[in-house]
Structures are given as structure tokens and as C-alpha cells.
Amino acid sequence: MEAIITLNNIEKSFGEKQVLKKLNLSVSKGEIFGLLGPSGAGKTTIIKILTGQIKPTSGEATILGTNTRYINDKVYAKIGMVLDNSGLYSRLSCYDNLLMFSSIYGIDKKKIKEVLKKVELSEAIRKPVSKLSKGMVQRLVLARAIMHKPELLFLDEPTSGIDPATCLKIHQLLLELKESGTTIFLTTHNMEEASKLCDHIALLNEGEVVEYGEPDALCRKYNEDKKITILLKNGQLVTLQNGAASSKQIYEYFASEEVESIHSSEPNLETVFIALTGKELS
Numbered sequence: 001m002e003a004i005i006t007l008n009n010i011e012k013s014f015g016e017k018q019v020l021k022k023l024n025l026s027v028s029k030g031e032i033f034g035l036l037g038p039s040g041a042g043k044t045t046i047i048k049i050l051t052g053q054i055k056p057t058s059g060e061a062t063i064l065g066t067n068t069r070y071i072n073d074k075v076y077a078k079i080g081m082v083l084d085n086s087g088l089y090s091r092l093s094c095y096d097n098l099l100m101f102s103s104i105y106g107i108d109k110k111k112i113k114e115v116l117k118k119v120e121l122s123e124a125i126r127k128p129v130s131k132l133s134k135g136m137v138q139r140l141v142l143a144r145a146i147m148h149k150p151e152l153l154f155l156d157e158p159t160s161g162i163d164p165a166t167c168l169k170i171h172q173l174l175l176e177l178k179e180s181g182t183t184i185f186l187t188t189h190n191m192e193e194a195s196k197l198c199d200h201i202a203l204l205n206e207g208e209v210v211e212y213g214e215p216d217a218l219c220r221k222y223n224e225d226k227k228i229t230i231l232l233k234n235g236q237l238v239t240l241q242n243g244a245a246s247s248k249q250i251y252e253y254f255a256s257e258e259v260e261s262i263h264s265s266e267p268n269l270e271t272v273f274i275a276l277t278g279k280e281l282s
């Protein structure tokens with residue numbers, strides 16, 4: 001698969017503080033890639049390097065075949081960004097914000113209504129940004145990032161602090177964008193979001209990639225400690241190892257009709273991260 005993003009031995013220090021340590025990563029064309037890590041791990045720093053906002057201390061990174069130290073307007077025209085600083089004009093309407101953006105980037109203004117419909121903001125088209133909810137602002141930022149049909153989209157915590165219904169809409173949109181061929185690089189604290197959306201993820205801890213792979217495969221890899229939880233009719237919760245050693249006891253609970261419900265507990269990305277670092281993701 002063609003690599004759209006590469007990071008080769010990337011290091012970044014701010015003064016004495018080393019934030020990224022010899023990072024190597026690659027993102028293939030057309031995939032959704034997720035960078036997961038706790039606060040301060042270095043996720044935003046990586047996005048800033050990849051989008052040319054800051055330079056690495058050492059190592060080389062490329063996006064769309066261009067070294068990120070030398071990104072120019074031609075490359076910017078092919079990427080979209082949903083970053084922390086929304087950069088919207090709060091007194092201007094949704095339409096006028098996108099109109100300004102379209103005139104700067106030479107985008108046909110017919111696209112504005114189209115993209116506002118896509119993010120379900122048609123009814124708010126004339127509303128000033130200051131009157132929008134947080135979820136609506138996030139959808140407007142996303143609309144601005146995708147209206148020029150970027151080949152590569154960067155999203156830094158796209159659903160952080162957003163209500164579940166808006167999260168779902170954003171997830172659907174991202175999957176549609178992937179279907180249409182956009183490569184997506186996102187950072188998140190949210191492992192459910194990563195499991196649902198991402199083809200590959202990297203777990204970042206203190207500036208180092210501690211694991212990389214498909215979310216399901218990573219969960220299976222760390223699934224040595226399979227457990228079965230049984231809720232008995234008397235309200236007692238019993239946790240047993242999932243294996244032959246527990247079969248006699250499970251049989252006895254069933255034979256004496258004591259079982260209310262039975263579940264197997266599979267590890268998720270949070271438990272994978274804890275197994276690797278001893279820390280929680282969020």
C-alpha cells in the first residue's frame with residue numbers, strides 16, 4: 001500500500017524537554033489511522049509536525065510525498081485540518097465563514113450549501129458562530145476542512161467534549177470520507193472511537209509508540225487473561241477464568257438454576273494500554 005504519511009526517527013524537544021523520541025510510523029493511502037495516548041503523550045505535537053506548523057528537532061516526516069519541513073500551498077490545497085483552534089469568525093454566519101474560506105482557497109461557492117447539508121447545518125446557515133452549540137461548531141470546522149475534498153484529513157480530538165449524537169454524525173461522515181478515498185489521521189483519547197473507526201492505531205506513551213496494529217488484533221494479542229463473569233440470581237457476581245478449569249463450576253451454577261446472566265469480558269484498547277504502560281488512556 002502506498003504510504004501517504006511517514007515519520008522516520010522523528011524527535012522533538014522543547015528546550016530541555018524531549019517530547020517525541022525516535023518515532024517511526026507510516027499511514028497508508030485510504031485508511032483511517034488513529035493515534036491514541038493520554039494527555040501530554042505528544043499527539044498534537046505530531047500533528048503539528050505533519051502539518052508543517054512546527055519542525056522536528058531531528059528525523060524526517062513526509063505527507064503526500066513532501067517533506068513536512070517544506071510544505072507549500074500546493075500541498076495545503078490537498079489537506080484538511082480539524083484542530084483545536086477553530087479559527088472561525090464568531091460574529092459571522094456559518095455561510096459567511098465558509099465563503100471567506102472558499103474565496104481564499106478558490107473553491108466554488110456552490111460547494112458551501114452542499115457541505116453545510118452534509119454536516120447537517122443547513123438550518124443554521126445564517127446563524128452566527130457565536131450562537132452555535134459546541135457540537136455545531138465542530139461540524140462547521142469539519143465542513144470547512146472537507147469542502148475542498150482533501151486527499152488527507154487531520155483531526156485532533158474531533159469529538160472531545162461533544163455530545164453522543166454529534167459524535168455519531170461525525171463518525172458517519174468520517175467513514176463516508178474514507179469510502180470516497182480520503183486518508184484520515186486522527187488523535188483521540190477515546191478507545192471506542194478508535195476501535196470503531198480506525199484501520200490501524202498507534203498507542204503513544206511519553207513520546208514513544210508502544211504498540212501499533214489493527215484495533216481488534218491488538219485486543220486479541222493482549223487477550224491472555226480471558227474472564228467470564230456470572231451474575232447469580234442472589235445478586236452475587238462471580239468472576240472465573242475462561243477455560244476448561246472453570247467448566248465444572250459453571251456447570252454446577254447452571255444445574256442448580258442459579259444463573260441470572262453470563263458474560264465473557266474481552267480486553268479493549270484501554271486494557272491493552274494499561275497492560276503496556278500501567279497507565280490509563282484517559
Ligand SMILES: Nc1ncnc2c1ncn2[C@@H]1O[C@H](COP(=O)(O)OP(=O)(O)OP(=O)(O)O)[C@@H](O)[C@H]1O
Nearest residue numbers: 014017019037038039040041042043044045046189
Ligand atoms: N510549544 C511548546 N513549548 C513547550 N512545551 C510544549 C509545547 N508544545 C507542547 N509541549 C509539551 O509537550 C508535551 C506533549 O504535548 P502535546 O500537546 O503534543 O500532547 P497531547 O498528547 O496532544 O496531549 P492532549 O491530549 O492533552 O492534547 C506536553 O508535555 C506539553 O506540555
